[in-house]
Amino acid sequence: EAGVAQSPRYKIIEKRQSVAFWCNPISGHATLYWYQQILGQGPKLLIQFQNNGVVDDSQLPKDRFSAERLKGVDSTLKIQPAKLEDSAVYLCASSLDQGNQPQHFGDGTRLSIL
Amino acid sequence: AQSVSQHNHHVILSEAASLELGCNYSYGGTVNLFWYVQYPGQHLQLLLKYFSGDPLVKGIKGFEAEFIKSKFSFNLRKPSVQWSDTAEYFCAVSGGYNKLIFGAGTRLAVHP
Numbered sequence: 001e002a003g004v005a006q007s008p009r010y011k012i013i014e015k016r017q018s019v020a021f022w023c024n025p026i027s028g029h030a031t032l033y034w035y036q037q038i039l040g041q042g043p044k045l046l047i048q049f050q051n052n053g054v055v056d057d058s059q060l061p062k063d064r065f066s067a068e069r070l071k072g073v074d075s076t077l078k079i080q081p082a083k084l085e086d087s088a089v090y091l092c093a094s095s096l097d098q099g100n101q102p103q104h105f106g107d108g109t110r111l112s113i114l
Numbered sequence: 115a116q117s118v119s120q121h122n123h124h125v126i127l128s129e130a131a132s133l134e135l136g137c138n139y140s141y142g143g144t145v146n147l148f149w150y151v152q153y154p155g156q157h158l159q160l161l162l163k164y165f166s167g168d169p170l171v172k173g174i175k176g177f178e179a180e181f182i183k184s185k186f187s188f189n190l191r192k193p194s195v196q197w198s199d200t201a202e203y204f205c206a207v208s209g210g211y212n213k214l215i216f217g218a219g220t221r222l223a224v225h226p
Binding site: 003004031033040041042043044045048055056091093095097098099100101102103105106107108 | 118146148150156157158159160163165204206211212213214215216217218219
């Protein structure tokens with residue numbers, strides 16, 4: 001089966017600019033996750049969708065980060081305006097549902113803020 | 115607060131050496147436990163998982179992990195490592211809604 005697709009793979013922007021990441025989950029997966037992985041740390045969940053509804057966005061910095069999954073399939077994560085501390089790898093994952101199902105991860109987008 | 119602690123940030127071994135990576139968690143309810151691996155240039159992938167039942171779980175590529183509830187631990191083991199096991203290993207715990215909480219990871223380097 002095709003894996004989780006993410007784009008772009010790399011992005012370099014200056015602080016205060018905006019950026020968007022795209023994720024296409026595995027076909028049929030109802031649950032989609034966005035994680036932030038800062039260098040030297042494990043991934044941290046930013047937001048979790050079940051179909052097109054938000055299950056958990058408690059760790060999403062809502063003053064600058066937003067995410068949507070309008071049709072319950074692919075998703076975008078946006079940062080506006082970016083700060084230096086947003087430099088990280090942004091990972092998308094999906095699972096069949098939000099029960100005890102393994103999460104499948106994409107390759108991630110490496111974001112560098114100058 | 116829920117958290118996962120991995121004891122070693124970097125481990126260096128020679129081929130055929132035995133491996134044990136420590137993982138302790140703090141969680142106030144029933145937990146599911148995972149080990150994920152990230153090989154160089156690849157995405158995170160599931161190595162093994164524990165939901166219930168036998169506390170000794172076997173995963174892919176000869177890895178196993180033991181859940182010790184009294185110690186809040188889920189250590190990863192492999193009796194004989196290979197060069198191809200060079201990777202970063204992440205322990206994770208989930209509670210409700212399949213939300214994963216990861217440890218900081220352990221980078222393993224295996225020398226031929």
